[in-house]
């Protein structure tokens with residue numbers, strides 16, 4: 001599993017380079033030279049992808065079968081454009097570089113990359129990916145935005161499953177950098193690598209997964225949190241407002257700066273994650289969670305401590321504390337919660 005790319009969507013964007021060779025000897029466009037992207041399904045996520053790719057200077061062709069979809073898509077792009085402009089558009093980027101195609105086949109005929117964002121229904125995804133595979137030029141990578149289906153389950157009816165990958169985005173794709181990339185059993189590893197490089201050159205932060213885990217990484221984490229939240233609301237233990245406040249005024253501020261692992265390493269003070277596990281590890285067995293807790297055996301202990309050391313990448317605990325504090329201050333400032341009387345609130 002690898003993490004690549006900028007941690008935040010960078011405002012310094014470059015358009016796809018028009019001077020470099022357009023294709024390799026195999027006829028496939030190198031990811032950095034892609035100029036034409038097709039987005040199939042143009043709702044919340046497909047529309048968000050369209051806005052992102054336009055802002056990054058691509059020509060985008062979209063298709064969505066719903067009546068009125070073209071107008072809805074243009075409204076979404078218009079609504080996102082001021083934020084994208086203030087973040088910084090790539091050279092030559094324009095909302096006018098969007099074409100809404102009349103058919104799926106027209107949308108992908110000329111595409112160098114396809115992003116599918118149709119409804120989350122397994123049969124629909126299977127049929128649509130097979131149709132896209134039949135209509136898209138050979139070798140062009142087709143990515144699904146699915147928020148949880150393994151590609152192995154979706155690629156069953158495509159004639160060429162080797163080019164089908166998952167490229168799972170976060171809402172809205174034009175602001176949240178993360179994309180989780182993973183192939184299915186019949187996906188060519190080269191297609192996964194190509195997709196990861198393409199998303200990076202399109203300004204995304206990429207996690208490439210070697211294993212197909214339903215829900216990928218971030219949704220499993222989000223769903224675990226959400227499951228606990230729903231338990232508490234259902235039992236009358238917390239209100240919806242309590243749940244949201246507990247994150248936005250609590251751990252959420254730290255998580256925007258450091259993930260849950262390094263955040264907890266700092267709970268161990270100068271002893272870092274090892275001390276944190278010695279001190280609080282036994283609470284894993286407390287009934288704080290309705291999910292079953294893993295055994296904190298030596299293997300898991302060592303993996304977590306070593307992983308934190310690697311993630312720190314030479315930074316000391318003091319460095320990490322300073323970095324977290326500065327990041328949290330910036331998030332508080334960015335969300336208008338600093339400088340008000342009484343502190344963050």
Ligand SMILES: NC(=O)C1=CN([C@@H]2O[C@H](COP(=O)(O)OP(=O)(O)OC[C@H]3O[C@@H](n4cnc5c(N)ncnc54)[C@H](O)[C@@H]3O)[C@@H](O)[C@H]2O)C=CC1
Pocket residue numbers: 040041042043044045046063064065066069116117118119120124128145146147148168169170171
């Ligand atoms: N909404 C979210 O927060 C996120 C959703 N996703 C994934 O993105 C995909 C799309 O979800 P949303 O945009 O939320 O749904 P949505 O309901 O907003 O949009 C789906 C669009 O697909 C169109 N559509 C229906 N049948 C189609 C077909 N056969 N071919 C092409 N398009 C078709 C619909 O007209 C609609 O515009 C799903 O796979 C979902 O799991 C991924 C990350 C976040």
Ligand SMILES: C[N+](C)(C)CC(=O)CC(=O)[O-]
Pocket residue numbers: 147169170171219222
């Ligand atoms: C609600 N959701 C499962 C569709 C969310 C995602 O898949 C990612 C996100 O944007 O949080």
